[in-house]
Amino acid sequence: MKKIYIRAAEQISLQQPLSEAWMTDPVSVEGPYAPAADPDFRTWLTPAESRRLGKILKRALVTALSIVRKTGVEHPDAICVGTGLGCMVNTEHLLETLCRDGESMFSPTHFMQSTHNTVASLLAIHTKSHGHNLTCSHKDLSFDLALFDAWMQFRLGRIRTALVGGYDELTPSYYTLLRRIGYLGAEGEVPGSETTVTMLLTDDSKDALCELAGLRILYRPTPEELRQGLEHLLGEAGITCGELSAVITGVNGSRTNDAFYEAFTSQLLPGVPTLRYRHLFGTGYTASAFAPYVAAHCLERGFIPEALPYGSVPLREGAPRTLLLVNQRDGKQYSLQLLRALCGN
């Protein structure tokens, strides 16, 4: 079976945009809600694009353009996108119009940029990519499902490169709605935030950050099924729990959320060091996209930034070799990913 690699990964978030400065010099984040720190779009986009495109589109496009520039892969074979709420700013604008002004003032421009697949479409137009193009919108697993889709396309031998991304934008008023239902804003929780993560997957190890060695998604698993899922994932990659350098979880400070990760790590991975990332990047529907982004850069640079470890198990000596990523929502749906350093790294 051919191997799959993460060749490049870029982000726009609460940290410095299009940069890995967070690894040594993280921006500390506060407050219940924090918008992303944008780069200077004018250096990447034409004035018309800057004016016409919504923020989520500009961010996605700029991270993709940066990857194209870095890797020289101009026309990816597939584009796979995950988004929890799609182009929320435009959707919210239309909902407000509908409730305030009735049905006579609807704006076609906002509607055209309000569907969930607007981002994947824009990326295809800009990279002139006519190949496989899919958007998944499934709560906190949206990005993980997009990654899984790309993974299957590689496994079926259909593609050699794929642009994969997780994107969500969040307005202060929609943040309020999500807090009302307890999705965001629990006591002690890291900020609710926006996500832009784009990565390029290839079947070629040249210049890659790491290998994507396994991927598994489970719905409503029993504890036993979860254990089996993890066992199969590790077994297929030929590694044991003891060989894991660390597990990266989605703990975010919310007690109910963190309890699921605590149960997972303590029962299935005792003795494996635990890492977190949401205290740096915030939390939200596609925040799980930051996990492979973080892991890929740690494996490539051969160190775990000081800001990541939590819990009582100390990090092992030496460069990280294999990282397990776990993402879950309400204990109902789980995603497990296995990332491995390149040989000789």
Added chain:
Amino acid sequence: MKEPIWITGAGIVSAIGLDKRETLDSLLHGRTGIGPMRHLQSEHRELPVGEVRLSDEELRARLGIAPGMPTIRTALLGMLALEEALEEARLTADELLRTAFVSGTTVGGMDQSERYYPDFLANDTRNAYIALHDCGASTELIADRFGRFGFVATPSTACSSALNAIILGADLIRSGAFDRVVAGGSECLTKFHLNGFNALMILDREACRPFDATRVGLNLGEGAAYVVLERASTARSRGVVASATLDGCGNACDAFHQTASSPGGEGALRAMREALEDAGLAPEQVDYVNAHGTGTPNNDASESAALKRLFGDRVPPVSSTKSFTGHTTSASGAIETVICLLALRHQFLPVNLNWREAMPEGIRPVVESRPQREIRHVLCNSFGFGGNDSSLLLSKREEA
């Protein structure tokens, strides 16, 4: 040689029926479901729509859902269609554990969001509907009614969501992740997208006329449909039979414009070609094409161009059944897949209603339901905003 994917069950709900039997009857008798608005509370009463005939209350009653229980119309329609599909496939709750469920939608819970949005902002009375707004919520509401599926996912590629759900389902089987997948989609009418399409000026004030020279736009519809896809060996070992197989899938991107299709139908052509290549079939083996055929000037011209590029001067029978159901947006790919299954099983060509005058350079759609030859292989097209163009190749199952 790829192992065949059998289709062992199907369920459908739309303006022309609440199940396969009613749908078949409407198709054979040329009875459209498009008419005056009854359930949708829109100011645009002048716009004809293809509504599922049951109100939310009637759907709840039929499904035995308590009146106080928060739900959304997309989920209600989906439950009805999924029930029929699971019944035909004779799937038990135990077997669902090893079955994936993939359901496309874009609207999700928008029908309640647009109703209660002022409450969302002001108070806690409608919080249940905030939680049901996103696409994934409707998929899980539908799935969880029937037991515990082993995997769920929600593709959202605008109007091709359901067809892409079926393709994702086929990929799950071919990649070895699952032996059985239930895939399709569900979408209800909302003021939100009715007004969106209206603002884009692509809605017809009269009954839509796909591929007609005088066409001016589409009529929106709603509904849900699912198919049960199963590895042939798995289906055989359960002792179930299939009347059709899913032989080819094509997912391509027009990469032209956010909402318009390219004049040459590049994405559509690529999707159809890919589906044929995947199935190992030549264009002349296609006996019927269920077109995307929305009735907008842009789509039908672009799709005609793609069909002519693929088939040359020997275009097989083509029709758009959106003249029956209306454009059921994110559900359309699955609804039209089930219509193709009915055509294969009952050997008829679904006609293209309201077609009178050929468009310049356009295809001439089917107006006579009796086929000239056996229908063995059909293409089903589904295109979406963003140039998300997909196509399936479905075949009548030949007895081994």
